[in-house]
Amino acid sequence: MELQKLTVNARAAQIxxxxxxxxxxxxRSYDGVLERLHLGGRAAKYDDVHYEFIGGPADSLRKKxxxxxxxxxWKGEAALPWSSFRDCNPYERELIDLxxxxxxxxxxxxxxxxxxxxxxxxLDREYTLEQKHAIVAILSAIGHGEAYAWLVSASLLPQVQSxxxxxxxxxxxxxxAKHFVVMRELMQAFxxxxxxxxxxxxxxxxxxxxxxxxxxxxxxxxxxxxIALSLFGVFASMPGLDVLRLFHLxxxxxxxxxxxxxxxxPMSKWQQRSPLGRIRRLRMTLPALPLIxxxxxxxxxxxIDAFDFAGSVMRKVTxxxxxxxxxxxxxxxxxxxxxxxxxxxxxxxTRDDHRYKNFMGAETTxxxxxxxxxxxxxxxxxxxA
Numbered sequence: 001m002e003l004q005k006l007t008v009n010a011r012a013a014q015i016x017x018x019x020x021x022x023x024x025x026x027x028r029s030y031d032g033v034l035e036r037l038h039l040g041g042r043a044a045k046y047d048d049v050h051y052e053f054i055g056g057p058a059d060s061l062r063k064k065x066x067x068x069x070x071x072x073x074w075k076g077e078a079a080l081p082w083s084s085f086r087d088c089n090p091y092e093r094e095l096i097d098l099x100x101x102x103x104x105x106x107x108x109x110x111x112x113x114x115x116x117x118x119x120x121x122x123l124d125r126e127y128t129l130e131q132k133h134a135i136v137a138i139l140s141a142i143g144h145g146e147a148y149a150w151l152v153s154a155s156l157l158p159q160v161q162s163x164x165x166x167x168x169x170x171x172x173x174x175x176x177a178k179h180f181v182v183m184r185e186l187m188q189a190f191x192x193x194x195x196x197x198x199x200x201x202x203x204x205x206x207x208x209x210x211x212x213x214x215x216x217x218x219x220x221x222x223x224x225x226x227i228a229l230s231l232f233g234v235f236a237s238m239p240g241l242d243v244l245r246l247f248h249l250x251x252x253x254x255x256x257x258x259x260x261x262x263x264x265x266p267m268s269k270w271q272q273r274s275p276l277g278r279i280r281r282l283r284m285t286l287p288a289l290p291l292i293x294x295x296x297x298x299x300x301x302x303x304i305d306a307f308d309f310a311g312s313v314m315r316k317v318t319x320x321x322x323x324x325x326x327x328x329x330x331x332x333x334x335x336x337x338x339x340x341x342x343x344x345x346x347x348x349x350t351r352d353d354h355r356y357k358n359f360m361g362a363e364t365t366x367x368x369x370x371x372x373x374x375x376x377x378x379x380x381x382x383x384x385a
Contacts, residue, residue, distance in 0.1 A: 045158065055161025058264050065168030065253060065260070069175065072249060076182050079243045082119035083185050119240070120189055126239040132190045134301035139235070141295065142228045143183045144197045148205040149228075149254075150176040152220040159213060161265050168257060175250045186243065200291035207284040214267065215277070217258040218326055219284045225254045226316045227288065233365030233374065234304060248370055252377035255316075258324040272325045281326060285317070289342065304364060307343045311359030314339045318360075319378055336360050 035041030045054040075092060076085030123132065153172045160169055187194050197205075208219030232248035235241045271277060288310075296306035315336070322332040340360045347354040365371055 043158075045161065053161065053163050053166055055165065055265060056163070058162030058164030061162065061164035061260055061264055062167045063164075065257060066164070066171050069168075069171035069250075069253060073174075074246045076178070079246055080182065080186065082189075083182075085182070085185070120191060123190055123240050127190075129192070130301055132192050134298040135235070135238075135241075136187050136190050136192050137195055137298045138231065138295055138302075139183065139187055140194050141198070141201055141291070142231050143180070143187060143194070144201055145205060145224050145228060146176055146180040146183055148209055149220055149224060150180055152209050152216055155209070156216045156220075159216075160261065165261055165264070168261075172254055172257065175254070179247055179250065182243065183247075186241075198291065198294055200287045200294060204284070204287040204291065207287070211280070211284065214258075214271070215280060215284075217261070217324070218281050218321065221254050221258045222320045222324065222326070223285060223288070223317055225251050226320060227313050229255060229374070229377075230309065230313045230316065230365065233367070233370045234309065236370055237367040245367075245369065249373060252373050255320055256377055259320065262325050267325050273328070278327075278331070281321075288313075293346065305362075307347055307357075307359045308362035309364045310343060311340070311362040312364045315360045315362075316374075316378060 031041040047054055075087045076083060077088045150173065153169055153176055157166060157169050160166060208216060208224055211219045229248060229251040232244040232251060236244040236248055292306050292310040299306045299309060318332050318335050321327040322329060327335065340358060343359045344356055365374055
């Protein structure tokens with residue numbers, strides 16, 4: 001292509017450049033002074049000189065979370081064919097159609113049943129009314145949590161450093177949005193009322209949302225996401241709830257994010273060891289105890305011991321807290337003993353035949369696939385890539 005160059009006033013162009021340089025120095029210096037005085041300054045933690053966010057590229061974080069999340073990004077239409085979701089593109093829809101053509105008669109019958117209004121009939125056949133109320137009551141606890149996870153991850157985005165970390169957190173925001181809308185439709189299919197948040201959920205989730213700085217990582221990715229991971233590990237093998245396996249995979253990456261982030265951008269010794277910080281994080285955790293007690297009856301309807309479940313959750317929370325640097329090893333051991341004693345004290349007071357039990361050693365996740373995911377998630381941080 002032949003382009004016709006236009007003539008410009010060279011002196012005017014040079015003056016414009018000089019004016020911009022002077023204005024840039026003044027504005028940047030002024031904002032720098034305000035920032036040092038904690039009076040404001042530049043809001044965006046962005047390095048426009050190096051075309052990166054503050055913290056650098058951090059490509060390892062991007063590869064472990066953003067790239068992997070994109071590879072595993074699932075579609076509601078394929079996972080819940082009975083639902084109102086129509087999020088497959090034409091090529092994905094064509095692949096599903098091709099797969100369906102290879103089904104056996106029995107597989108096609110199952111697929112047809114699931115894709116029709118008979119999904120609700122399947123739930124009616126598989127669960128009693130009491131069981132449906134219990135499932136929805138328990139899932140609603142984490143369903144409300146997904147709404148808060150969406151808000152917390154979005155509010156944390158400006159605070160993390162590096163392009164890789166922001167890309168990773170952006171994928172979590174997208175996944176939390178998907179979790180919320182899919183979970184809402186899944187629970188509505190049970191045909192029973194979805195309960196409001198209990199006060200214990202409210203305190204737990206509000207604490208995570210109101211947490212300052214990187215304490216949000218603890219409140220959401222360590223504490224709330226561990227509860228969600230454990231619940232999905234329990235329910236994913238139950239009839240009609242296999243979509244929760246996809247939630248479970250997403251949550252395993254979310255729980256790994258703080259440790260991977262702090263590996264790249266370590267907390268200061270004061271952030272790790274601050275007594276006030278430890279008290280704040282313990283306060284965020286405490287509402288989980290009465291919440292478990294509240295859910296005990298609903299879990300029992302499904303044959304699940306609430307304190308086996310609680311022990312499984314708190315073991316994971318403690319492990320993730322230590323791995324991310326929120327707890328020293330000796331503090332982690334003390335926390336394990338503390339929760340074990342609390343669980344046993346409650347059970348001794350409320351169960352006639354209770355004998356001392358190591359609840360923190362319990363595992364309520366079922367299904368080999370889910371157990372394999374958790375072995376990877378709670379192993380070495382690098383294996384989460």
